[in-house]
Amino acid sequence: MRESAEYLLKKLKEKGADDIVIRSVKSEGVNIKFANNKVVKNGLEIMHGIGVFFTKDKKILATNFQDKDPKNLKKQIELFVNSSMKFSSFLQANKDYNGIARGSFKYKEIKDLYDKKAEDLDEINCVQKGINTALKNSEKTNGIFEKAIEEGVLLTSNNVDKDLKGTYLYFSIRAFNKDGSGHSNTCSRMLNKLEIEKSAEEAAKIAKLSISPKEGDSGKYDIVFGRMPTIVFANQIAESCSPFSVESGVSFLTDKIGKKITNIDFIDDSLKENGYNSTPCDDEGFPTQKTELIKDGVLKTYLHNSSTAKKYNTKSTGNAGLIEPHSSNLIIEKGKCSEVSDLIKEVKNGLYVTNVWYTRYQNYLTGDFSTIPRDGCFIIKNGELKNSVKNIRISDNMLNIMENIVAISKEKKQLKSWEAQNPGFVPEILVKNVNVSKAKI
Amino acid sequence: MYEDLADFSLKYLQDKGAKYAEVRLEESKSNDFVLKNGNLEVASFNEITGIGIRFTVNDTLGFLNINLLEKEKIKTIIEKAIKVTKNSSKIGEKTKFSEEKAHTAKYSIKQKKSVDESPDSKLKEIFEIDKIIKNVDNRFISVDDSLVKKYYINSDGSRIISEIPRTSLFYFLTILHNKKSIQRHFMYGSTKGYECLKEWNIHENLAEEVKALTNNLKNGISIKPGTMDLVTAPEVTGIAVHESCGHPLEADRILGREGAQAGESFVKKDMIGEKIGSDAINIYDDPTMEESYGFYLYDDEGVKARKKYLQKKGVITEFLQNRQTAVEFNIKSNGSARASAFDREPLIRMSNTLVEPGNFSENEIFEGIKKGIYLKSFMEWNIDDKRWQQKYVGSEAYLIENGKITKPVIAPVLEITTPALWSSVDALSKKMEFFAGPCGKGEPLQSMPVYMGGPHMRLRGVHIR
Numbered sequence: 001m002r003e004s005a006e007y008l009l010k011k012l013k014e015k016g017a018d019d020i021v022i023r024s025v026k027s028e029g030v031n032i033k034f035a036n037n038k039v040v041k042n043g044l045e046i047m048h049g050i051g052v053f054f055t056k057d058k059k060i061l062a063t064n065f066q067d068k069d070p071k072n073l074k075k076q077i078e079l080f081v082n083s084s085m086k087f088s089s090f091l092q093a094n095k096d097y098n099g100i101a102r103g104s105f106k107y108k109e110i111k112d113l114y115d116k117k118a119e120d121l122d123e124i125n126c127v128q129k130g131i132n133t134a135l136k137n138s139e140k141t142n143g144i145f146e147k148a149i150e151e152g153v154l155l156t157s158n159n160v161d162k163d164l165k166g167t168y169l170y171f172s173i174r175a176f177n178k179d180g181s182g183h184s185n186t187c188s189r190m191l192n193k194l195e196i197e198k199s200a201e202e203a204a205k206i207a208k209l210s211i212s213p214k215e216g217d218s219g220k221y222d223i224v225f226g227r228m229p230t231i232v233f234a235n236q237i238a239e240s241c242s243p244f245s246v247e248s249g250v251s252f253l254t255d256k257i258g259k260k261i262t263n264i265d266f267i268d269d270s271l272k273e274n275g276y277n278s279t280p281c282d283d284e285g286f287p288t289q290k291t292e293l294i295k296d297g298v299l300k301t302y303l304h305n306s307s308t309a310k311k312y313n314t315k316s317t318g319n320a321g322l323i324e325p326h327s328s329n330l331i332i333e334k335g336k337c338s339e340v341s342d343l344i345k346e347v348k349n350g351l352y353v354t355n356v357w358y359t360r361y362q363n364y365l366t367g368d369f370s371t372i373p374r375d376g377c378f379i380i381k382n383g384e385l386k387n388s389v390k391n392i393r394i395s396d397n398m399l400n401i402m403e404n405i406v407a408i409s410k411e412k413k414q415l416k417s418w419e420a421q422n423p424g425f426v427p428e429i430l431v432k433n434v435n436v437s438k439a440k441i
Numbered sequence: 442m443y444e445d446l447a448d449f450s451l452k453y454l455q456d457k458g459a460k461y462a463e464v465r466l467e468e469s470k471s472n473d474f475v476l477k478n479g480n481l482e483v484a485s486f487n488e489i490t491g492i493g494i495r496f497t498v499n500d501t502l503g504f505l506n507i508n509l510l511e512k513e514k515i516k517t518i519i520e521k522a523i524k525v526t527k528n529s530s531k532i533g534e535k536t537k538f539s540e541e542k543a544h545t546a547k548y549s550i551k552q553k554k555s556v557d558e559s560p561d562s563k564l565k566e567i568f569e570i571d572k573i574i575k576n577v578d579n580r581f582i583s584v585d586d587s588l589v590k591k592y593y594i595n596s597d598g599s600r601i602i603s604e605i606p607r608t609s610l611f612y613f614l615t616i617l618h619n620k621k622s623i624q625r626h627f628m629y630g631s632t633k634g635y636e637c638l639k640e641w642n643i644h645e646n647l648a649e650e651v652k653a654l655t656n657n658l659k660n661g662i663s664i665k666p667g668t669m670d671l672v673t674a675p676e677v678t679g680i681a682v683h684e685s686c687g688h689p690l691e692a693d694r695i696l697g698r699e700g701a702q703a704g705e706s707f708v709k710k711d712m713i714g715e716k717i718g719s720d721a722i723n724i725y726d727d728p729t730m731e732e733s734y735g736f737y738l739y740d741d742e743g744v745k746a747r748k749k750y751l752q753k754k755g756v757i758t759e760f761l762q763n764r765q766t767a768v769e770f771n772i773k774s775n776g777s778a779r780a781s782a783f784d785r786e787p788l789i790r791m792s793n794t795l796v797e798p799g800n801f802s803e804n805e806i807f808e809g810i811k812k813g814i815y816l817k818s819f820m821e822w823n824i825d826d827k828r829w830q831q832k833y834v835g836s837e838a839y840l841i842e843n844g845k846i847t848k849p850v851i852a853p854v855l856e857i858t859t860p861a862l863w864s865s866v867d868a869l870s871k872k873m874e875f876f877a878g879p880c881g882k883g884e885p886l887q888s889m890p891v892y893m894g895g896p897h898m899r900l901r902g903v904h905i906r
Contacts, residue, residue, distance in 0.1 A: 030525070031504075031885065035698045038534035041786055042526045044505040046518055047491075062485040068510050084486075090561040092481045092568075124529045131532070142701035144884050172884070174701045183701075248477055249579030249615030249624065323475075323483045357704075358823035362834050362852055365615060365622050370832060372825050374704075391830050393823070393856065418702045418884055437854075439830045440904040441861040 001026055001048070002153050004067055007074060008052060009155050011081040017054040017088075017157070019100045021284055021322060024050045025152030025164065030123050032145045037131055039124065052084070053322045054157075058093035062323065098310035100284040100322070103159035107280035107287050111273040115190045118147060118167040130173050130200040137204035138175035138182075146170040160285025168276065169194045170416065174375070175203040179213065180388065181375045182206025183228060183355045185415040187276045187423055195413070206354050209388065210376035216389030216438060222350035223394075223434045224343045224380065227413050227426050229356040232371070234330040235420040236359065236398055237266060241293050241301075243308040244324035245364075252367030252398045256299045262402035264429075265333035266294035268303060270318060275329035276414060276423035281318075288318035288328065296335050303327060330424030331412070338407045343430045345383040346407060351436070352378040352385060356394065357419055367398035370437070395437040404432040442468055443490065443510050444592050450494055450515055451594050457523050459496040461538055463595035465741060466492050467783040470556045471587035474564060478580055479571050484560060493783035494519070498526050501533030506784040539767035539774050541744050543597045548738050549604035552634025556588040556606060566638050570610075573647045578622075579615035584608075586635045599743035606634050607734065607890060609877060610643065616654050623658040624820060625650065625836050630734035630877025630890060637732075653817075653837045653849075661851035664840065666906030670813035671855060672806055672841065672899050675874035677816045677833060678796055679893030683880070685859040686724050687794040687893075689828035690751050690759075691777075692766035699788070702884045704826025707859065708757065710770075718755030718863030721799060725750045726761060728776070728792030734877035735792035735891040737779070742787055744776040751794075755863060763789050781887035788883050796895030799869025806870050806899050813841040814853050814905050832856045854906050862900070870897035 005024040012020045031043035050065040065080050067073060127145050134141045148168040155161055167189055174183040183206070184199040225233070237253070245251040253261070270288030272278050282288055284305060292300055304312065305320030319325040340346055351373075359371040371394050379386040409428040416423035447466040454462040468490040475482045491508035492515070503526030507518050526533070554563075567584050574580050586608040593601040609630035616623050627650075631637040673681065689706040693699050696710070718724075727748040728737045738746050742764045750758045762770065763778035766789065778787035807815075817837040824831035835853045839846045855862075875894035881887070 032529070033701075033884070034532075035700060036534070036696075037532075039529045039532050040502060040534045040536070040698060042501070042503045042522065042529050042533075043786070044503075044518060044522045044525060045784060046507045046509055046514065047784070048509055060481075060483045062483050064487050064489065066489055066508060068490060070511065087484070087486055087560060090559055090564065091484050092564065094482055095480050096482075122528075124525070124532065127529075128532055140697070140700075142697065142699075144701060146885075172701060176700070244477070247579070248581045248613065250581075250613065357826060360821045360823045361624075362821035363622060363624050365624065368821070370821060370823060372823055374826050391825070391858075393830075393832060395832075395854075418886065437832075437856055439832075439856045439858050439861070441857060 004050060004073055004077065005153050005155050007077050008050065008065060009157065011077055012054050013157060015081055015085045017056050019055045020157035021053040021100060022050065022155045023152065023283065025150055027148050027150045029146065029148040032123055032127050034127055034131060035142045037135065037141055039127060055097065056088050058097045059088050059091040060094050060097060061088045061091065096311055098307040100156060100158055101286035101306045101316065103156070103285055105160065105281065105285065105287050107162065108271055110271050110278050110280055112190045113166045113278055115167045117191045118149060118169060121147060121191065123147060126196055130171060130196045133197045133200035134173055134175040134204040138177040138207045140176040141173055143173035154281065154285055156285050162281050162285060171196050171199060173200050173203045175207040177207040178211050180207045180210035182210065183375045185228065185417050187414055187416050189274050189276060193274050206376035209378065213388040213390040216392035218436050218438045220433050221436055222347045222430065222432050224347060224350065224352045225429050225431060226354040227415060227428055228417060229353055230332065230426040230429050231415055231417055231420040231424050232356055232359055233401065234332060234424045234426055235422050238268065238327035238330055238422055241303045242325050243302050243304065243312060246302065250364040252364060253299060254365060257301065259299060260297045261299055261399060262294060262297045262405055263336040264294065264297065264405055264408065265292060265335035267292055267331040267333060268319065268327045268329065269331055270328035272329045276416060277328040279328065282320040283322050284320040286316050286318050286320060291317040327422045330422060332408060332426050334408050337405060339410050340407045341410050343407055343409050343428055344380055344385060346430055347380040348382055350380040352380055359419060369398055370395040392436050392438045394434060396435045401431055401434065405429050406432050442466060442590060442592060446510060446512065446515060447492060447592055447594060449512060450492060450519065451596065453516060453519055454494065454496050455596060457519065459498055461596055462494065462496040463743065464492060464494050465783055466592040468590045469587060471585060472556060472560065473583065473585045474567055476567060476571055476582040479575060491783040493780065495786060497536050498523055499530035500535045501526050501530040502536040504786045536765060537768045538764040541597065541764060541774060543599045544739060544743060544745060545600045546739060547602040550606055550632055552588065552606045554635035556586050563635055570643050570647065573644050574614060574651060577614050577651060578617040581613040582610065584610045593741065593743060595743050597743065601739045601743060605632060607632050608635050608637050610638065616658055618658045621658055623654050625654055628877050631732050632734060632736040633732055657837060657849040657851065661849040663851050664853055664905065668902050668904050670810045670899065670901055671903050671905060672813065672815045672897055674817040674897055675894050676818050676876050678895035678898050679876045680819060680822055680833065681862060682724055682796050682895055683791065683794050683891065683893040684824045685828050685831055685862060686751060687726060687791040690757065690761055691789045692760040692762045692770065693789045695760060696766055696769055699882065703882045707827045707829045713757055716756045717860050718752055719866045720754045721866050721869055722752055722755040722863055723750065723797035724752040725797065726791055726794045730793050733793045733875065733892045737792065740776040740778045741780045742774065742778040744774045746776040749775050761789050761791065763787065779889055781889055785883065785885065785887045788887060790882065790889045791880060791891050793875065793892035795873065796869065796898065798871050798873045798896040801868045801870050803870050803897055806868050806897050807841060808844040810841045810844055814850060815839040815841050815846055816853065816855065828859060830858045855903060857903060865900040865903050866898050867901050868899040872896060
């Protein structure tokens with residue numbers, strides 16, 4: 001793995017490439033899908049990917065090298081480098097490109113990124129535990145268990161040489177009980193922090209509570225959003241924090257630096273212990289950090305790599321992405337909100353939305369969007385959960401949602417989801433005055 | 442290619458006791474170009490070869506994928522996969538595949554401008570397109586072309602070799618005026634080489650689109666919510682048929698296999714023969730359409746593709762099936778299984794899902810409307826995971842008064858249930874159009890190329906706000 005990466009770096013340097021980043025990762029994965037309480041797919045994978053990024057006179061090429069014939073590795077690399085340089089020669093310079101980080105660097109130690117116990121895990125047993133736990137309060141379960149063990153190396157032309165190693169665990173379970181359903185996810189780097197049974201219990205509890213939903217009504221509601229929708233909102237905010245999104249016209253946080261936009265603190269923390277996306281260095285080898293993107297409700301910075309940081313006259317936040325900065329672990333802290341052990345008790349007339357899906361924008365710049373509650377969605381009256389409802393839609397504006405967050409729950413949980421691929425540690429949140437629509441016919 | 446490795450894998454699986462086995466060897470090449478506000482952000486070319494394998498042992502389904510092209514490594518992962526799958530059979534679904542004819546076939550689509558051609562002339566064409574929209578406040582264009590060579594074999598004796606090129610162009614525009622903005626994204630796509638960039642008429646379409654969106658932004662009115670008639674242009678007809686007719690008729694959703702993420706369906710197993718649309722509605726899914734973005738002739742289970750009528754006169758006639766679901770319905774598969782690449786399992790997917798045209802001219806569609814809305818294009822849309830209630834918000838949209846298009850309308854909203862939508866259609870135009878898009882399903886997510894489309898449709902008495 002290192003041999004091919006080093007030879008690629010050497011050859012690209014010899015051919016005159018300016019900035020070079022080689023990321024070679026070997027991944028062994030397990031992916032078990034279950035449906036109707038049965039395992040329906042046992043997936044195994046072994047993949048070796050070598051990502052190659054280089055620039056020549058500000059012309060940027062991102063490609064990959066695959067070692068198809070290990071006996072002739074050097075010859076393959078030489079041919080690959082020649083064709084890559086030729087391809088690059090036809091490109092136009094990227095006027096906005098300002099280079100990669102210049103090392104060498106010292107990196108911080110992060111606890112709990114690799115778990116040896118994950119290597120010999122009985123994954124079927126994990127799945128069975130989840131299904132059996134959920135079936136105590138539900139009739140049917142669907143979901144997925146994923147495990148990946150990754151090992152690799154990051155080399156750059158600017159003195160970065162960093163070995164990478166990690167375990168990644170993810171469990172998602174949706175429980176059904178008659179016409180009710182509930183969904184809960186958990187992810188972790190360490191096996192003992194993967195909350196399989198807790199998630200299964202939560203999904204089944206919601207499923208049981210949500211049996212026989214009534215038609216919901218349109219109107220304005222104070223809404224307690226569970227952690228599944230909160231991680232979706234956190235992903236939307238993080239994507240809007242990318243300068244690439246701002247420049248593409250797809251950020252509702254355009255021109256909002258220095259402005260008060262919410263009551264929460266919103267943090268990106270690559271150094272978080274057991275963080276699913278924690279890493280000591282970003283994709284260009286720059287040391288990562290904990291960044292307060294929003295502090296006391298004020299947007300402080302966007303996510304940056306070295307190139308965008310230079311353009312915006314600021315410092316890298318350690319979030320490369322070579323083309324586009326990206327988040328690591330998203331964390332919502334209370335900021336100027338209250339922190340409440342039971343958010344539902346705070347609500348006189350509202351909804352408890354445990355999951356959403358299909359979040360789409362009419363206008364990314366203004367933040368006009370809608371998303372659909374799915375699984376248990378409950379009426380709250382005078383601090384108590386009442387009946388479940390169906391067939392409604394949250395049709396509002398993302399800046400309104402952010403502005404109207406008034407309280408968060410004390411407990412946070414690490415999760416990611418189908419619709420929110422960037423993981424985070426998120427609480428439940430209470431948002432005032434949210435617009436809900438529904439189909440008239 | 443590495444056919445010998447695929448042949449070896451199949452034999453090794455059979456020797457190790459697999460009752461059913463299939464091997465997909467895929468060699469893909471692709472180029473991607475990304476322009477942001479006229480600046481070439483990045484270009485990439487990628488080549489990857491890998492093997493995806495499905496098999497059953499103890500009637501339980503196993504899947505593996507690998508891109509290490511060495512016999513010993515493949516042997517090791519096959520042995521491990523068989524062990525894991527056997528271990529899971531205690532809680533595994535009893536997997537059966539419908540009996541299907543074995544096929545030996547070879548087909549390919551020729552590219553005039555190939556994936557291997559140097560990027561200079563390709564980039565030149567993209568920059569020319571960008572020139573058309575150089576005055577747009579924010580603009581983003583990405584263009585991809587690819588070629589996938591596939592070698593498929595299974596234990597039933599099928600051997601299918603294909604070479605499929607695809608090209609797509611996506612753009613996203615933001616137009617600003619007096620602190621207001623309007624946005625639009627759109628995608629072109631075909632199963633062809635890069636030459637299709639010149640065939641899509643992008644220059645003219647983009648210029649017209651920017652003019653229309655600017656007019657909407659500057660002069661658009663808001664409408665008073667109420668019940669009125671609606672005309673959907675082919676783009677809106679297309680998204681509606683894809684979301685609320687194609688997805689709910691996928692048999693794996695109906696049987697609950699995709700319940701965790703992509704969801705289930707309001708359509709139940711016994712609903713063949715039920716009427717959910719008006720007499721005007723005929724809907725089909727046809728992967729065999731030449732040059733279409735969802736084109737294929739054999740699916741990823743080796744079944745020959747064919748045109749399927751999903752609804753005739755508003756009555757459900759057929760579900761989309763693969764070999765596993767076909768067993769549950771005691772029928773043959775209709776060839777709807779596709780995987781996005783060698784590292785994903787085949788799932789039931791739409792291909793080109795279309796509303797069949799009617800007998801009306803476009804003028805006749807509008808003539809009968811006293812007051813209504815014309816949704817020419819859309820921006821925001823979504824639908825619940827049972828495909829029961831959906832929302833489409835206009836991007837380019839107009840007021841119809843006394844049979845004529847009069848004023849532009851800002852973001853009119855159609856929020857409606859599936860039966861209400863399809864039951865309210867009383868007229869379809871003669872001409873149909875197709876629109877390319879990526880369709881998402883499965884975990885890990887698989888994005889599949891599809892066409893969506895149909896004619897202009899007239900809906901009577903729907904609520905618009």
